[in-house]
Amino acid sequence: xxxxxxxxxxxxxxxxxxxxxxxxxxxxxxxxxxxxxxxxxxxxxxxxxxxxxxxxxxxxxxxxxxxxxxxxxxxxxxxx
Amino acid sequence: xxxxxxxxxxxxxxxxxxxxxxxxxxxxxxxxxxxxxxxxxxxxxxxxxxxxxxxxxxxxxxxxxxxxxxxxxxxxxxxx
Amino acid sequence: xxxxxxxxxxxxxxxxxxxxxxxxxxxxxxxxxxxxxxxxxxxxxxxxxxxxxxxxxxxxxxxxxxxxxxxxxxxxxxxx
Amino acid sequence: xxxxxxxxxxxxxxxxxxxxxxxxxxxxxxxxxxxxxxxxxxxxxxxxxxxxxxxxxxxxxxxxxxxxxxxxxxxxxxxx
Numbered sequence: 001x002x003x004x005x006x007x008x009x010x011x012x013x014x015x016x017x018x019x020x021x022x023x024x025x026x027x028x029x030x031x032x033x034x035x036x037x038x039x040x041x042x043x044x045x046x047x048x049x050x051x052x053x054x055x056x057x058x059x060x061x062x063x064x065x066x067x068x069x070x071x072x073x074x075x076x077x078x079x080x
Numbered sequence: 081x082x083x084x085x086x087x088x089x090x091x092x093x094x095x096x097x098x099x100x101x102x103x104x105x106x107x108x109x110x111x112x113x114x115x116x117x118x119x120x121x122x123x124x125x126x127x128x129x130x131x132x133x134x135x136x137x138x139x140x141x142x143x144x145x146x147x148x149x150x151x152x153x154x155x156x157x158x159x160x
Numbered sequence: 161x162x163x164x165x166x167x168x169x170x171x172x173x174x175x176x177x178x179x180x181x182x183x184x185x186x187x188x189x190x191x192x193x194x195x196x197x198x199x200x201x202x203x204x205x206x207x208x209x210x211x212x213x214x215x216x217x218x219x220x221x222x223x224x225x226x227x228x229x230x231x232x233x234x235x236x237x238x239x240x
Numbered sequence: 241x242x243x244x245x246x247x248x249x250x251x252x253x254x255x256x257x258x259x260x261x262x263x264x265x266x267x268x269x270x271x272x273x274x275x276x277x278x279x280x281x282x283x284x285x286x287x288x289x290x291x292x293x294x295x296x297x298x299x300x301x302x303x304x305x306x307x308x309x310x311x312x313x314x315x316x317x318x319x320x
Contacts, residue, residue: 018278019114022269023107026186029262030099033190038258042282078158098198102189106266109182113270118178122202179274183267190259238318 001076002052002069007060008040009052009069013076021046024079031071037064039072081156082132082149087140088120089132089149093156101126104159111151117144119152161236162212162229167220168200169212169229173236181206184239191231197224199232241316242292242309247300248280249292249309253316261286264319271311277304279312 002009015021025041025048032038040051050072052065082089095101105121105128112118120131130152132145162169175181185201185208192198200211210232212225242249255261265281265288272278280291290312292305 018269018273019107019110022266023103023110026106026262026266027099027103029258030103030190030193033194033258034099038285040282040284042280044280045278098189098193102186106182106186109178110270110273113178113274118205120202120204122200124200125198179267179270183263183270186266187259187263190263194259 001073002050004061007053009050009061009065011050011069011072013048013050013079015046015048015079018045020079021048024048024075027075028072031075032068035064035068035071037068039068081153082130084141087133089130089141089145091130091149091152093128093130093159095126095128095159098125100159101128104128104155107155108152111155112148115144115148115151117148119148161233162210164221167213169210169221169225171210171229171232173208173210173239175206175208175239178205180239181208184208184235187235188232191235192228195224195228195231197228199228241313242290244301247293249290249301249305251290251309251312253288253290253319255286255288255319258285260319261288264288264315267315268312271315272308275304275308275311277308279308 002011013024015024021043025043040053042049052069053059054062054064082091093104095104101123105123108119122129132149133139134142134144162171173184175184181203185203200213202209212229213219214222214224242251253264255264261283265283280293282289292309293299294302294304
């Protein structure tokens with residue numbers, strides 16, 4: 001689901017509707033906060049675009065990004 | 081999932097953890113608001129107890145309760 | 161806002177409407193998860209009832225309850 | 241708070257931290273859904289950028305955008 005590009009892990013997730021998209025974002029938000037690592041993300045209706053990078057590592061992809069990406073992929077499974 | 085008892089539709093939903101339980105509540109909350117019909121509900125860690133009744137119909141079970149119950153059951157499917 | 165009663169810290173919070181009540185619950189949920197200490201709480205429309213107790217301390221009120229209560233009181237300020 | 245630029249109403253909202261930013265987004269999400277009009281928005285940590293435009297009106301600013309902008313401004317007041 002995530003691909004690495006320009007020193008970022010990127011994913012685009014789509015859902016049935018806005019409510020489901022935002023519900024997914026809510027669960028991701030909890031885990032981002034738990035890992036103290038937060039996404040650059042945007043939402044338009046049923047689509048959520050996520051980019052992960054480590055600002056404090058010169059905007060490169062680090063283990064923290066891979067860890068959060070893995071969790072997000074796991075959370076996304078139940079919407080497929 | 082819901083059973084009718086004492087003029088209420090009742091269900092108990094369990095999840096892997098608190099975060100997932102609250103994420104489920106978030107999606108239910110959107111639909112409750114959309115249907116303008118709100119649950120009596122409680123949460124302790126990974127458990128959500130829901131009771132549906134229609135206050136404005138003398139605390140009886142009406143079509144509005146059945147409609148919301150049906151939606152909640154549908155939303156719950158992805159957590160099973 | 162919280163009072164101690166029967167080995168629990170209890171509070172009842174009211175809001176303008178359901179959406180605002182649930183928004184408050186969302187912020188509390190993040191902090192409960194961050195402190196790894198979760199409330200017994202219920203919601204009916206614009207009202208949220210919260211009870212805090214420490215299950216692993218024989219259902220007594222501990223520092224963990226006071227800490228979460230203090231945070232909840234702080235979060236509630238902006239709704240007054 | 242919102243300014244009109246390139247056929248969009250734009251606002252940037254900042255908060256104390258990620259949790260508060262996402263809590264604000266939650267309340268906005270409910271109202272967007274209630275008005276059946278959804279923002280283009282992004283979040284990085286404590287910052288939320290919102291753009292409102294009406295896709296079905298050729299990506300121009302319509303009354304629906306102004307209505308949602310007004311509600312968002314009202315919701316934002318309690319975070320100031």
